[in-house]
Amino acid sequence: MQQADSIGRLIAQGRQQLRAGDSAALDAEVLLAFVLGVDRAWCYAHSDDPVRANLACDYRSLLGKRAAGFPISYLTGCKEFWSMELKVDRHTLIPRPETECLVETALELIPERAALDVLDLGTGSGAIAVAVAKERPRCRVTAVDIMAETLAVARDNAARHGLSYIRFLQSDWFEALPGDVFDIILCNPPYVASGYRGLAEDEIRHEPRIALDGGYQGLAAIRQLIPASLRHIKPGGYLVLEHGGDQTRSVRELLVVNHFSGCGTRRDYAGRDRVSYARR
Numbered sequence: 001m002q003q004a005d006s007i008g009r010l011i012a013q014g015r016q017q018l019r020a021g022d023s024a025a026l027d028a029e030v031l032l033a034f035v036l037g038v039d040r041a042w043c044y045a046h047s048d049d050p051v052r053a054n055l056a057c058d059y060r061s062l063l064g065k066r067a068a069g070f071p072i073s074y075l076t077g078c079k080e081f082w083s084m085e086l087k088v089d090r091h092t093l094i095p096r097p098e099t100e101c102l103v104e105t106a107l108e109l110i111p112e113r114a115a116l117d118v119l120d121l122g123t124g125s126g127a128i129a130v131a132v133a134k135e136r137p138r139c140r141v142t143a144v145d146i147m148a149e150t151l152a153v154a155r156d157n158a159a160r161h162g163l164s165y166i167r168f169l170q171s172d173w174f175e176a177l178p179g180d181v182f183d184i185i186l187c188n189p190p191y192v193a194s195g196y197r198g199l200a201e202d203e204i205r206h207e208p209r210i211a212l213d214g215g216y217q218g219l220a221a222i223r224q225l226i227p228a229s230l231r232h233i234k235p236g237g238y239l240v241l242e243h244g245g246d247q248t249r250s251v252r253e254l255l256v257v258n259h260f261s262g263c264g265t266r267r268d269y270a271g272r273d274r275v276s277y278a279r280r
């Protein structure tokens with residue numbers, strides 16, 4: 001009779017199979033831990049334990065998908081953001097660590113005990129709305145997205161973190177919010193240039209195109225949102241936008257042309273410009 005594979009052996013096989021990727025060892029461990037329903041530390045402590053054949057088979061199937069470039073977060077159905085585990089699926093952008101820079105900027109602009117009206121435009125998995133609502137529980141947070149399937153995931157994430165009071169709306173940007181005004185609008189818009197080859201070739205090809213493709217120069221949504229937001233920000237309120245490192249000048253010019261003041265830009269952990277904000 002064939003001997004069952006051990007945890008350690010399966011991880012070594014996975015590492016070998018994924019060796020072309022930057023994170024082969026980590027990915028193999030994450031996938032096996034996911035299939036076994038344990039955490040990675042448990043795998044280290046039980047590396048000689050045998051793994052049932054059906055689970056080893058599930059693991060190998062996931063390894064195959066990962067080796068073909070499928071994002072690991074879609075395979076496990078979750079992604080950590082702002083120290084919270086968020087559900088993700090193929091309808092949602094996988095939240096990026098850079099977007100924590102937008103959350104940090106928002107929290108600096110919202111005093112700790114303030115009860116402000118906050119809008120997260122294009123909420124995706126709900127990452128920004130959930131993080132801000134968690135840190136500023138007095139705020140009234142609204143989150144919109146154009147995709148119903150995406151909003152369902154965002155709602156689920158809010159409920160999982162006990163934040164079901166966030167108001168979720170399906171909306172083409174401000175369309176479903178005709179008379180609403182906010183103290184602060186937060187937005188991580190699609191800002192990848194349509195012509196960027198990676199949209200078709202890189203791992204991001206598995207993510208929703210609508211979440212990434214920002215049209216010409218990646219600025220189409222930003223060009224639309226900056227003037228449109230004027231009608232929805234209270235005087236003295238803020239617009240906070242995530243953007244690409246090479247888009248700072250265009251974004252800041254658009255803010256100034258639209259009579260915003262006090263523009264600032266923050267860098268992400270990698271030292272690239274990532275978030276610009278300004279006051280109405």
Ligand SMILES: C[S@@+](CC[C@H](N)C(=O)[O-])C[C@H]1O[C@@H](n2cnc3c(N)ncnc32)[C@H](O)[C@@H]1O
Pocket residue numbers: 092093094095096099121122123124125126127128144145146147150171172173188189190191210211212
């Ligand atoms: C870059 S993703 C950001 C997702 C999430 N906020 C995050 O930071 O991880 C952009 C989001 O905007 C949404 N979106 C794109 N076009 C939209 C539109 N016209 N109206 C509302 N949402 C839109 C997409 O569905 C996607 O969820």
